Amino acid sequence: MYQLPSPVPRMDAPRTNSLTSLLAGIPTAIGDAWSLIRTRGPGNIQFWFIALLIGIAAGAAAVLFRLGINVLQETLYGTDNVRHLHSFAATLPWYSIVLIPVFGGLLVGIILDRLTDDGRAKSVAEVIEGAALNEGRVERKEGFASAVASMITLGTGGSSGREGPVVHLAAVLSSFVADKINASGITGRDLLGCAVAAAVSASFNAPIAGALFALEVVLRHFAVHAFAPIVIASVAGTVINRLTFGDVTEFMLMDEGALAFYVELPAFLILGLLSGLVAVALIWSVFFVEDAGNHLQERFRVPRFLRPAAAGLLLGLVALAFPHIIGVGYETTSAALTGQLLWHEAVVFCMVKVIAVAITMGGRMGGGIFSPSLMIGALLGLAFGLTATSIFPNVSGSETLYALAGMGAVAAAVLGAPISTTLIVFELTGDWQTGLAVMVAVSLSTALTSKLVDRSFFLTQLERRNVHLAKGPQAYLLSLFRVANVMRKPDASNAAPEDAVWAAIEEGVWVAPNATLETALPLFDKTTRPFLPVVTVGAEGEVPQFHGALFHVDALRAYNRALAATAEEEHG
Numbered sequence: 001m002y003q004l005p006s007p008v009p010r011m012d013a014p015r016t017n018s019l020t021s022l023l024a025g026i027p028t029a030i031g032d033a034w035s036l037i038r039t040r041g042p043g044n045i046q047f048w049f050i051a052l053l054i055g056i057a058a059g060a061a062a063v064l065f066r067l068g069i070n071v072l073q074e075t076l077y078g079t080d081n082v083r084h085l086h087s088f089a090a091t092l093p094w095y096s097i098v099l100i101p102v103f104g105g106l107l108v109g110i111i112l113d114r115l116t117d118d119g120r121a122k123s124v125a126e127v128i129e130g131a132a133l134n135e136g137r138v139e140r141k142e143g144f145a146s147a148v149a150s151m152i153t154l155g156t157g158g159s160s161g162r163e164g165p166v167v168h169l170a171a172v173l174s175s176f177v178a179d180k181i182n183a184s185g186i187t188g189r190d191l192l193g194c195a196v197a198a199a200v201s202a203s204f205n206a207p208i209a210g211a212l213f214a215l216e217v218v219l220r221h222f223a224v225h226a227f228a229p230i231v232i233a234s235v236a237g238t239v240i241n242r243l244t245f246g247d248v249t250e251f252m253l254m255d256e257g258a259l260a261f262y263v264e265l266p267a268f269l270i271l272g273l274l275s276g277l278v279a280v281a282l283i284w285s286v287f288f289v290e291d292a293g294n295h296l297q298e299r300f301r302v303p304r305f306l307r308p309a310a311a312g313l314l315l316g317l318v319a320l321a322f323p324h325i326i327g328v329g330y331e332t333t334s335a336a337l338t339g340q341l342l343w344h345e346a347v348v349f350c351m352v353k354v355i356a357v358a359i360t361m362g363g364r365m366g367g368g369i370f371s372p373s374l375m376i377g378a379l380l381g382l383a384f385g386l387t388a389t390s391i392f393p394n395v396s397g398s399e400t401l402y403a404l405a406g407m408g409a410v411a412a413a414v415l416g417a418p419i420s421t422t423l424i425v426f427e428l429t430g431d432w433q434t435g436l437a438v439m440v441a442v443s444l445s446t447a448l449t450s451k452l453v454d455r456s457f458f459l460t461q462l463e464r465r466n467v468h469l470a471k472g473p474q475a476y477l478l479s480l481f482r483v484a485n486v487m488r489k490p491d492a493s494n495a496a497p498e499d500a501v502w503a504a505i506e507e508g509v510w511v512a513p514n515a516t517l518e519t520a521l522p523l524f525d526k527t528t529r530p531f532l533p534v535v536t537v538g539a540e541g542e543v544p545q546f547h548g549a550l551f552h553v554d555a556l557r558a559y560n561r562a563l564a565a566t567a568e569e570e571h572g
Helices: 010-038 044-077 082-089 096-116 124-134 140-156 161-181 183-205 207-221 224-245 262-298 304-321 328-338 343-362 370-391 401-414 417-430 433-453 457-464 475-478 498-506 516-529 554-572
Strands: 531-536 547-552
Touching: 044 082, 044 096, 044 140, 044 161, 044 183, 044 224, 082 328, 082 547, 096 140, 096 304, 096 554, 124 140, 124 161, 124 207, 124 457, 124 475, 140 161, 161 183, 161 370, 183 207, 183 224, 183 417, 207 224, 207 547, 262 304, 262 370, 262 401, 262 433, 262 457, 328 343, 328 370, 328 401, 343 370, 401 417, 401 433, 401 457, 417 433, 475 516, 475 554, 498 531, 498 547, 516 531, 516 554, 531 554, 547 554
Parallel strands: none
Antiparallel strands: 531 547
């Protein structure tokens, strides 16, 4: 009997089953990929994808930070245009101008007192330290507390900037990701650079400068392996900014500057030197108020949570006469760049702004120093330009060109970042025709300032805390090695002879186990011994506890390996 052929199977059934199997396997594949990233680290393509996500997250955080400041200012001051805050504040009752920063300072003091170890708002300096000494990580709880405190500071009239807090907030996000994927030191620092680049780009709508800021200021090298992911993150941050605020520059210039190059360039050289001196004055003013505040706080036993409130009171009193110091100060900066201020206004506003910034930051209210330095530089440049164009009217260009050059010169000197700051100035204003004047002023200001402070405001901050990063890896790498981790233990086959160990101890030649090679290496030069006993000294009369011996050759070997790894990272 003829047998009918088997029915032809439907063609869509296997597809359905395959699609179902594929969808069902996605969670497993994601889990396997995540496990692989955590155990072996991300590959290049994976890392670029992570950089994109970090860029989006850091950009969103920067935008939300800016919007939060705007909401606070609109609510507390009652203005509907925060870019003209100081003009509106001048119409408010005196008690509002005084009490709003006091209220903000009190909130800031309580937050920082409860959630930080030292009562300080964290900023760019801590990010640089994390990149150099902590595998690209920063402390997360203190970072979030600092971001909230800085937002309140700027929203209640503090005279500082928003770039420092958003850089640190971005570093908090990258630290979280780095811990989740168990990132190595190099990967952690690259993630940190991505986050910082995106935050700066989203803050200023400046993608080129954001990427270079991360490389120049935070990572402090221009390694090729870090460039591509940092650029990806920087572009992502810029896109977030433009989707929120539109594709507009922060400052609008009235007209393009006209420069009689060969005749007028000496004036920009002088402006660069003057800008360097003003940058030094700004830096040391902040530290002077910081030290004075420490002294008064200790002498009168003032609780540290009241210190920002006291700073807020001083700011409020200053703002009664000079409301332009309130907040970031973009309105005054725009007025300087467009030549809408008189000479004496530019000079007085410049000096008062320096005082206000010193009170805000020395009073531990939080915020960054970049935006204030832009304002101070623009005011200085305008005053200089008005003088120069009045003395030599026939050979001078516009005084607003000097304001633009001064803005870049002071900011670059304060940050110790001539490349990224020059680009930020161009991207903030959209004027690329005056590059030579800005570059001349920036180069001289940074060269002069770097001789008078430890390269920048941030590195000088760290130097004052005995964190020595200004001189480069060859100086700070020694602090990363604990003696206990490099020493030879007493039971080692190549341990130090016992009689020689105790002879050295009796002569007072020894080192503690928790000391670093930064402390130990100079002792070798002083004693000319091949090793140092590692001991813990107890109370008088007790026998020292012997842990091992630190050999000179072992210390140098560890130091050389660290230098080689750093060089490989920076040139990889």
